[in-house]
Amino acid sequence: MIPQTQDPVTNDGNQIPRTLAMAFAPLHKRALGTAVGLAVGLVIFLVTAVYLLRSPDPGFDLGLLNQYFYGYTVSWAGAFIGAAWGFLVGAVIGWFIAFVRNLVLAVSVFAARTRAELTATRDFLDHI
Numbered sequence: 001m002i003p004q005t006q007d008p009v010t011n012d013g014n015q016i017p018r019t020l021a022m023a024f025a026p027l028h029k030r031a032l033g034t035a036v037g038l039a040v041g042l043v044i045f046l047v048t049a050v051y052l053l054r055s056p057d058p059g060f061d062l063g064l065l066n067q068y069f070y071g072y073t074v075s076w077a078g079a080f081i082g083a084a085w086g087f088l089v090g091a092v093i094g095w096f097i098a099f100v101r102n103l104v105l106a107v108s109v110f111a112a113r114t115r116a117e118l119t120a121t122r123d124f125l126d127h128i
Helices: 018-023 029-054 062-067 076-120
Strands: none
16 A cells, blocks of 8 residues: 555656556456445346336336346345346456456556667667
8 A cells, every 4th residue: 555645656766646656556356346246236126126116117128137147037036136146247347347457557557668668778779
């Protein structure tokens, strides 16, 4: 964790601003997966619960969620099953999004750093 009172120090001893360090900090995969999973599970539960309480005449065909979530039905038990499946699917999606974002960020920082080092040493042979 980055200390609250100091700016992070790079390998060459230079300090970078805290906001810049936080912008390039990696996302915590498990935390994002849990957050997205809870949100998706809660949405599926609430949609099913509202549908059961209001029972709209034309309504949505929520039974189609059974094609994606095994055991889901438009019932109170199905609302809990859908919430569990929603949490699982959302957690996997959130984890994957954080993983890909961290990977892309690491590769782009590596490429930028390598490009800067090559630019700095481009005229190295001219000095020999």
